Amino acid sequence: MATIKDIAKRAGVSVTTVSRALNGYSDVNEQTRKKIMAVAKELNYSPNTLARGLVMNKSNTLGLLVSGMSKESVKDNFTYLVLAGINQYAGETDYDIVLFSTNSTKQREKTYSQLCRERRVDGAIIQGIRTDDPYLHEVIESDIPCVLIDISVESDTVGYVTTDNIMGAKKAVQHLVELGHRDIAMINGHDFAFVSQKRLEGYKLGLKIAGIPFRSDWVVKGFFEEAEAEKAAWNLLENHPEITAIFCASDLMAFGAMSAAKKRGLRVPEDLSIVGYDDILLASYSNPPLTTIAQDVSRLGYHASKLLVEMLEGRAESHNVILDTALVNRSSTAKRRPLK
């Protein structure tokens, strides 16, 4: 593979000149530049980014730490959409994406920051990692610039992008309240997801605004899984038959709740209203189609990489971006039945 040395030799100049010509410096004679360009093309030259990265101490790569990039997550497509957004932005820049496979068992040997440091990525985007992951804090506390998705931590080198989860959850509750519901339960994810904490806050806020007392035993965990949520919903409905609506912190969990309702002989939405969160593709295919809080996940990815690059280039005005959500009103919610 041709190097600048080869070009220099062939063009009869020094490597310095070649380097400068190729990088578009102005202090190169137009004649020599032309010549050098021609030779470079002739030799089918490609710059060696490894060598450049070594000397410049900059690799022009963004590390991507994702967890849960598995076959199973096709249902919610979250990881994929984030990636698509990142990829879209990266395509507009000179950065390439290095994917670190953190979901395998053997990766436990290497910490996230280890991975980033070895590859000398300029920055990292972190997604899908639980807040109790010890390696998460290690990378946050390292000096590697990074942007977190859906984890609101901020510092000199750390930024984040997320959606407004409090308002999102509030919207869901508000929608139910407007339909006349007052006995509204919640199926949340788990304690180690920031979004769960925020959505719980939003749920509480929604209740408060409506003057409905909060009951902690009406909030159960579904761990973002359909089957878990189904169990949780079953118990909820068994123990508290007065419940007429459930707000679920993810669409998948809403599907679980729907199944539980059906198995208990409750009709959705006539007997039980259900609101989901995410607006995944399947939300419009369920029976009944799911009313949910929509978030634009690929924008999340897009803005994550955009923010990171801006941070790297020292032109980030703020270290966080909060995206909006929207209520999508389908058919899993209805007016509360008149009380008997």
Added chain:
Amino acid sequence: MATIKDIAKRAGVSVTTVSRALNGYSDVNEQTRKKIMAVAKELNYSPNTLARGLVMNKSNTLGLLVSGMSKESVKDNFTYLVLAGINQYAGETDYDIVLFSTNSTKQREKTYSQLCRERRVDGAIIQGIRTDDPYLHEVIESDIPCVLIDISVESDTVGYVTTDNIMGAKKAVQHLVELGHRDIAMINGHDFAFVSQKRLEGYKLGLKIAGIPFRSDWVVKGFFEEAEAEKAAWNLLENHPEITAIFCASDLMAFGAMSAAKKRGLRVPEDLSIVGYDDILLASYSNPPLTTIAQDVSRLGYHASKLLVEMLEGRAESHNVILDTALVNRSSTAKRRPLK
């Protein structure tokens, strides 16, 4: 960031010794190795893969060229599943994945092989690229080891992994024939997809075995898109009302065909049987649930990276792998109505 030089100084040895100790060479004293390891840990040392790659002429990265990694492809999830499979295998090895964003407009400036050469990837995986893409051939003809997904080209440096598309399509036709159908049309993708060519072959083969003459005007293009397929199916049904079954080269196109049928007042499967291809998530959610030819897309990705790594390490016994497909019998196909 600490370098082996720092370690050498601190440990009172030469950089060579450090290098050897760190890389597990045997010709280093246990005492010194211990010492070096300790110092390395103390200094929180991370090897610089850029420097190593430069001297070893090996980056331990696999380039990934995908097209169509956009928001739109959540419906079929093909790209994502390939990626998940690749990622899974990569997690079992020392290779990391570099994602090249080829779907953006500005990328046209750089060819695929350009991208690979600059990053000095050890090999590349290519997916979702049309066979008439000029850059595809450039990279195939370069000396970069690569594995193609669903494009059967093979050489010293090129391998491929795909499913048995001929047999897959044949199975679909055979299934319809067994249900009594003889007037079977096909909605194919487009001419620049290898899978389309193969599936057409399989369709022909299936007909031949059943002794049914092939009619070229019963094969139309849907370009792998739902809307296009709907139009195509409409015309097909309009011009040839005797058709009782359609084999579609993708599930998405099958959905399009279903819509067309419904709009024309035909019931699926009573009046028209439809078979898809892929077995995407939505296939089981459609109405009626879609009978289709299933392929395990993440295995495609897994085997692509596995094959590539084997080729790189000179232990690939063959340069291709062909995966199996399976008929998934749902409810979009039924026995042909008795003729009036």
Added chain:
DNA sequence: TTGAAAGCGCTAACAC
């Protein structure tokens, strides 16, 4: 406008 030379962090002969 150009070139010589140093050096980025690492590996690998080759000598001792």
Added chain:
DNA sequence: GTGTTAGCGCTTTCAA
């Protein structure tokens, strides 16, 4: 077992 040295391909002072 260990150290000396050269060199991977590039950028960047500094001097001419």
